[in-house]
Amino acid sequence: MRMRSFLLWGGVLLATTGAQAGPTAFQRFRGLEGTWVAAEDGPMAKKGDPVARYHLTGGGTAVVEELFAGTPHAMTTVYHRDGDDLVLTHYCMSGNQPRMRAKPTEGTTVSFAFDGGTNLDPAKDEHMHAATFTFLSADEIRTAWLEHAGGKPKTTVSMHLVRQKEDKGGSAMKYLLLIYQDEGSWTGLSEAEQGKLFEEYMTFSRDIKKKGNYLGGEALQPIATATTVRVRNGKTMTTDGPFAETREQLGGYFLVEAKDLDEAIAIAARIPDVRMGSIEVRPIMPTPPVD
C-alpha cells in the first residue's frame, strides 16, 4: 500500500511543480527535440514504445512533431510562433488539416483552440478541435487532443510521454529491484517518520525518472492478501499465503534500466527501504527474438 501511494503522490506533485515564471511556450516546444516513448500502457501504444519524435526546421523557427512514424497511423503536426501566439497545423490521418492557436502563457500547460483549417467543415466533419500540452519536466509531458464531430466534443485522446533514455553505449540492461521489508516496521513509525519516508520515496522516484532509469514500480498489498496457485495433474490448487517464516516480505518493486550491475546496485542502494529491509537485484532475461 505504502509504496503505491508514494508513486501516485509523486506523480501528482510532479505535475504541479515548476509553475513559475520560466521559458515561453515556444521555448518549451523547442525543448522537446528528440524521441519520446509512452510512459504507460495505452490503446495506441504500450509503455516504452516510441510514440513521438520532435525535430526543428526552418532555422529553429518551427517544431515538427511526428506521431507513430512508420505506422499506418502516422501523423504530423507543425508548431511555430505567430507574433506572441503559438500556432499548430495538424496533418490528420482523417485527411483534414486543422489549425489551432495558443495564447502566450508562462505556465506549464499550453492550451490550443481551433483556429480554422483545410478540407474540413467544423460544424459537421470529425476533426481535432483543441489540444493541451502539460510539461511535467524536461523529460515528461502529457498531451490531450479533443476531437469534435457534428460541431460537438466526441472524444479525448490522451498521451503520457517520457523522453527516451539516451543510449549510454551498448544496450541497457533491465533489472527488477525487489523490495523486501518487515510489514510491521511501517506501523511502528510515527506520523512524522512516515511522512519523511514518503518524501524520500518521492525524491527517489522523481530522480530515477529524470535520469531515465525508471521503467515501472508498484507497491504490493500486505502478504495477508496473497494467494498461492499451483496446477497439479490438471487441478488448480490455491492456498492462502504464503506465510513464510522470514520476517521480510516482498513489499514492492521497481523495474529499472541500467548500463550494468554497478549502476543497478547504486540505484537499489538508494531505495529508502534498503536501510530497514533488503533489495534483491535480478537481471531481466533478454527476450529472444521471435523467428
Add this chain to the structure above:
Amino acid sequence: MPVPLLTSLFREERPRALATLVRLLRDFDLAEDVLQEAFAVALEQWPRQGVPGNPASWLISTARHKAIDRLRRARSLADKQAEIAALSELASHPMVEDVPLPDDRLRLIFTCCHPALALEAQVALTLKTLCGLSVEEIARAFLVPEPTMAQRLVRAKAKIKGARIPYQVPELGELAERLHGVLRVVYLVFTEGYAPTTGEAPTRPEVCTEAIRLARLLRTLLPNEPEVTGLLALVLLQDSRRAARFDAAGELVTLEDQERELWDREEIAEGLPLVEAALRRGSAGFYALQAAIAGCHARAKGADEVDWAEIAGLYAVLLARHPSPVVALNHAAASGMAFGPERGLALLSALERTGELAGYHLLAAAKADLLRRLGRSGEAAAAYRDALREVRSPVERRYLERRLAEASRPG
C-alpha cells in the same frame, strides 16, 4: 623452443592476453576458449617459425581471429544478431590494439573480485584468470573436488555475463572500497596457504607464492595505493618465515623459538622498505599496520631484541581503527610481552567476558602462555586443556600437548 619452455611461456603470457581478450570480446568463456585455440596454433607454429617478438600480442591477434570465425559460424538468429554486433565491434579495433594494456589486467581483477560474487568464487576466478592456475590446481589448493570448483567457476562467469558485472576499474569515489575487496581476496589466498583451514598439510607454499605474485601485480598496476604496498609488504614478511615455522619433524615452532637464519633474507629486504613506503603515505591502513608489526619481528636480530612495546602500540592503533576480537587478542598477547604478563591477562579476561571468542582455541592458548611465563603452571595447564578442546589443526594440537606436558611436569 622445446615444448615445456613454451608451456611456461604460455603461463606467463596467458593472464595478459586473456585480460585484453575479455575486454575485446566481452565474454569470459569465449575469450578463454579462443585463447586455448591460439595456444594450440602457437604450439604448432612457434617451434618451427620461432617465437614472435611480442608473444601476448600474437596470441591476442590469433585468438581474436578465432573468435571472429566462431561468431561467423553461429547458427541461431539470436547468435547471428550477437555476431553482427560483436563483429562490428571487433572490426572497429585495428590490429594495433592487440597490444595488451596494463589496465586490462586491472579491469580483470576488479571484475573477478566484484562484491556481487561470492567470496570463494572471487578467489577461484582470480586464481584462474590472473594467476593462470588450472581448475585442477585451484581445486587442489582449496581441497574441494574438481567438479565442485569447475561448477563454482561456471556459475561465477554466468553471473558476470547474465547480471552484466562491468569490466572496468571503479571510479575514484568507489575505488577505495572496491580495492579493499580485491586486497581481501589476495590476503585470503595467502592465509589459506600460510595456515590452511582444511587438510593435513601445515602450509601450502605454492598458494602463498600465488598470493605474493598477485600482490606484486597489484603493486605494479596501482603503485600509489598505500594499502596495496602494505599488503605486498605483509605477505612478503610473513612468507619470509616459512622455512623456520616448522622443524625437521614437521612440528610447529613459535616465533620466539624460530631459527632466524632460516628466515628468507631476500623477502625481508624487499618487504621492509615497502613497510616504510606504506606508512609514509597517508594514514596507516589495515595491511600497512600488520606489515609494520611483521617488520618489527623481521628487524629484530634475536627473540629477545623484539620491540614489544612498539608492537603493542601498533596493535592498539590497529584495534582502534579496525576493531575485531582477533586483533584484540593479539593486542592483549603483545601487551603481555611488552608490559608484563599480568597486563596481558587483564586484557584477555576482559576479552573473555565479551564472549566473542568463545570456542577459539588461540584465546585459551594465549592465556596459557602468559600464565606459563608467570610460573603459574597449574592454571597454565588448565588453560592448555581448554585450548586442546577447541583446536582443529594437528600440528597446533601437538604443540599444545607438548606445552601441557611441560606445565604438568612437577618442578
